[in-house]
Amino acid sequence: MPTPEPTFPCVECGGVCHLLTAAPEHDAWEAGDIVAYRCADCRERFDLVLADDPD
Numbered sequence: 830m831p832t833p834e835p836t837f838p839c840v841e842c843g844g845v846c847h848l849l850t851a852a853p854e855h856d857a858w859e860a861g862d863i864v865a866y867r868c869a870d871c872r873e874r875f876d877l878v879l880a881d882d883p884d
């Protein structure tokens with residue numbers, strides 16, 4: 830089951846983007862879920878689509 834990273838490097842400023850979206854019950858993330866991140870430094874928001882876990 831895919832799991833979003835809690836943080837990732839901001840592509841705009843190199844700061845740290847933090848996961849905004851709350852985990853679903855039982856951490857039951859699914860491929861295709863939209864997860865939102867916000868950069869702590871520039872406040873840019875990023876929406877990512879969860880990809881299937883290669884494992």
Ligand SMILES: [Zn+2]
Pocket residue numbers: 839840841842843844845868869870871872873
């Ligand atoms: Zn940023």
